[in-house]
Amino acid sequence: xxxxxxxxxxxxxxxxxxxxxxxxxxxxxxxxxxxxxxxxxxxxxxxxxxxxxxxxxxxxxxxxxxxxxxxxxxxxxxxxxxxxxxxxxxxxxxxxxxxxxxxxxxxxxxxxxxxxxxxxxxxxxxxxxxxxxxxxxxxxxxxxxxxxxxxxxxxxxxxxxxxxxxxxxxxxxxxxxxxxxxxxxxxxxxxxxxxxxxxxxxxxxxxxxxxxxxxxxxxxxxxxxxxxxxxxxxxxxxxxxxxxxxxxxxxxxxxxxxxxxxxxxxxxxxxxxxxxxxxxxxxxxxxxx
Amino acid sequence: xxxxxxxxxxxxxxxxxxxxxxxxxxxxxxxxxxxxxxxxxxxxxxxxxxxxxxxxxxxxxxxxxxxxxxxxxxxxxxxxxxxxxxxxxxxxxxxxxxxxxxxxxxxxxxxxxxxxxxxxxxxxxxxxxxxxxxxxxxxxxxxxxxxxxxxxxxxxxxxxxxxxxxxxxxxxxxxxxxxxxxxxxxxxxxxxxxxxxxxxxxxxxxxxxxxxxxxxxxxxxxxxxxxxxxxxxxxxxxxxxxxxxxxxxxxxxxxxxxxxxxxx
Ligand SMILES: Nc1ncnc2c1ncn2[C@@H]1O[C@H](COP(=O)(O)OP(=O)(O)OP(=O)(O)O)[C@@H](O)[C@H]1O
Ligand SMILES: [Mg+2]
Numbered sequence: 001x002x003x004x005x006x007x008x009x010x011x012x013x014x015x016x017x018x019x020x021x022x023x024x025x026x027x028x029x030x031x032x033x034x035x036x037x038x039x040x041x042x043x044x045x046x047x048x049x050x051x052x053x054x055x056x057x058x059x060x061x062x063x064x065x066x067x068x069x070x071x072x073x074x075x076x077x078x079x080x081x082x083x084x085x086x087x088x089x090x091x092x093x094x095x096x097x098x099x100x101x102x103x104x105x106x107x108x109x110x111x112x113x114x115x116x117x118x119x120x121x122x123x124x125x126x127x128x129x130x131x132x133x134x135x136x137x138x139x140x141x142x143x144x145x146x147x148x149x150x151x152x153x154x155x156x157x158x159x160x161x162x163x164x165x166x167x168x169x170x171x172x173x174x175x176x177x178x179x180x181x182x183x184x185x186x187x188x189x190x191x192x193x194x195x196x197x198x199x200x201x202x203x204x205x206x207x208x209x210x211x212x213x214x215x216x217x218x219x220x221x222x223x224x225x226x227x228x229x230x231x232x233x234x235x236x237x238x239x240x241x242x243x244x245x246x247x248x249x250x251x252x253x254x255x256x257x258x259x260x261x262x263x264x265x266x267x268x269x270x271x272x273x274x275x276x277x278x279x280x281x282x283x284x285x286x287x288x289x
Numbered sequence: 290x291x292x293x294x295x296x297x298x299x300x301x302x303x304x305x306x307x308x309x310x311x312x313x314x315x316x317x318x319x320x321x322x323x324x325x326x327x328x329x330x331x332x333x334x335x336x337x338x339x340x341x342x343x344x345x346x347x348x349x350x351x352x353x354x355x356x357x358x359x360x361x362x363x364x365x366x367x368x369x370x371x372x373x374x375x376x377x378x379x380x381x382x383x384x385x386x387x388x389x390x391x392x393x394x395x396x397x398x399x400x401x402x403x404x405x406x407x408x409x410x411x412x413x414x415x416x417x418x419x420x421x422x423x424x425x426x427x428x429x430x431x432x433x434x435x436x437x438x439x440x441x442x443x444x445x446x447x448x449x450x451x452x453x454x455x456x457x458x459x460x461x462x463x464x465x466x467x468x469x470x471x472x473x474x475x476x477x478x479x480x481x482x483x484x485x486x487x488x489x490x491x492x493x494x495x496x497x498x499x500x501x502x503x504x505x506x507x508x509x510x511x512x513x514x515x516x517x518x519x520x521x522x523x524x525x526x527x528x529x530x531x532x533x534x535x536x537x538x539x540x541x542x543x544x545x546x547x548x549x550x551x552x553x
Contacts, residue, residue: 142404149386149394149407156383159375160391163342164450165368165398223434 004244008237009128010189013135015236017182018209020175026155028206030085031070032183034092035063036202039184040191041099047110056188063184067176075169107195140226151175204257211260212236214267290490291318291458297349298340310336311514321488325501328511334494338460343367355457369399372451374464381447384436391435392416395450441472445479452483461493498530
């Protein structure tokens with residue numbers, strides 16, 4: 001249970017990133033699968049060189065750059081949003097391998113942001129919770145600035161945003177950069193927590209993010225915006241608990257991707273089977289709001 | 290204020306689906322003039338507004354706003370001086386955001402969108418005051434989601450958003466067409482009030498011929514992408530819907546072909 005919470009808190013940062021990209025690009029952003037690994041790769045390389053904190057920062061920035069490029073593919077080159085993400089996911093795979101130099105890196109003997117935390121009781125949990133709270137509060141403040149309002153409206157109604165004199169292309173760029181920066185930050189922290197980085201660790205991440213967003217919003221509600229951010233974060237923890245329980249039942253780790261897919265399918269399909277569940281209906285029809 | 294010079298717009302050029310939506314379109318609207326626009330389905334009314342606001346680039350001609358050539362400007366840039374209300378009440382507002390958040394986004398027109406608070410206290414007071422002028426009680430619902438409002442309430446809000454920073458030009462494309470008659474009247478009255486009080490140059494497309502004569506100071510009729518009739522002043526003051534229909538037949542050598550237009 002402790003590890004489920006700890007993992008959930010770290011993955012929650014990724015889920016918040018997925019939440020932001022749904023808001024701005026209106027489409028599941030598949031860049032996430034590779035930007036998560038990108039963050040982990042940067043984190044691992046710097047941690048090995050003795051700079052674990054700088055590793056997080058570089059991972060965060062690299063993720064932001066990746067998200068910005070996805071947005072540019074979509075807005076400037078007019079490639080469909082979904083395909084832009086797929087192309088970035090593919091391209092980044094090679095870049096991640098170049099950064100890492102090998103398909104996986106052990107950080108068993110590397111400097112680690114958690115090594116300090118290990119010295120106090122429950123240090124890891126305090127550290128990952130602290131990081132999550134910082135991210136939630138920062139996002140909450142950001143989404144309530146003038147820029148944040150314009151960003152949120154872009155996911156809602158592009159016509160209205162352009163009619164209000166805002167360049168929706170710029171909003172998508174900023175939104176996607178912030179989203180993937182958070183995803184990569186989550187990957188960076190995960191690498192150091194697990195003391196291991198694998199080229200494939202991000203596979204399926206966007207669906208896990210989506211599952212967390214849906215679970216959180218359904219259980220914990222969506223308004224106002226702070227509540228929604230907390231809901232998404234808690235959704236990630238609940239998701240980890242579900243996965244943890246499935247493993248306890250003896251299901252092998254390799255089945256978890258199937259379980260994740262089923263969770264998302266059920267959540268999206270339920271309202272179509274039983275009409276009337278308003279909040280779920282909105283989720284399945286369109287972007288997560 | 291607004292000058293359209295020889296505007297041309299062709300959809301799907303060079304294909305079998307080619308559609309000349311606007312041609313030889315010339316129009317000058319002066320400061321404070323409130324022009325109502327009528328015409329058959331497909332006459333090019335919406336396209337004219339879309340070309341002015343930059344949704345579609347013009348394929349020929351020039352658009353001048355206050356003497357500045359805006360023909361090549363992007364839509365969002367033009368929006369800083371052009372307010373718009375669309376036919377579809379869903380199009381003008383962000384439905385998952387609150388009334389005050391929507392107003393704040395509209396108020397940001399032309400200013401930098403930085404990391405300052407989205408809704409400063411002073412702005413909130415101003416919103417309350419401006420909303421109460423609409424007279425439909427929205428000032429008590431500032432924290433409600435726009436998605437909870439009726440079509441008429443949304444159009445009134447969109448109208449306020451389009452004019453909260455005084456635009457040089459206001460474009461209304463059948464903005465009451467989706468409303469029930471009562472709500473349409475309310476929004477029409479509000480439109481007239483806001484436009485005349487702020488002296489905003491306005492183009493209002495309507496399918497209702499009597500509204501076209503009742504509201505505004507000038508009426509133009511479009512057909513096949515150009516303006517075929519342009520009346521104002523005393524001539525317009527004395528005009529009836531029947532006169533309008535007769536005028537059209539006289540110009541075009543045929544009867545008006547639009548049930549919606551004729552029945553209204
Ligand atoms: N986005 C578009 N793509 C292709 N053709 C278009 C587009 N918009 C308008 N047209 C075409 O241009 C012509 C003018 O259409 P427009 O919508 O401007 O007419 P309208 O006068 O607004 O008609 P209505 O009264 O039905 O709203 C029509 O033939 C229409 O099919
Ligand atoms: Mg039209």
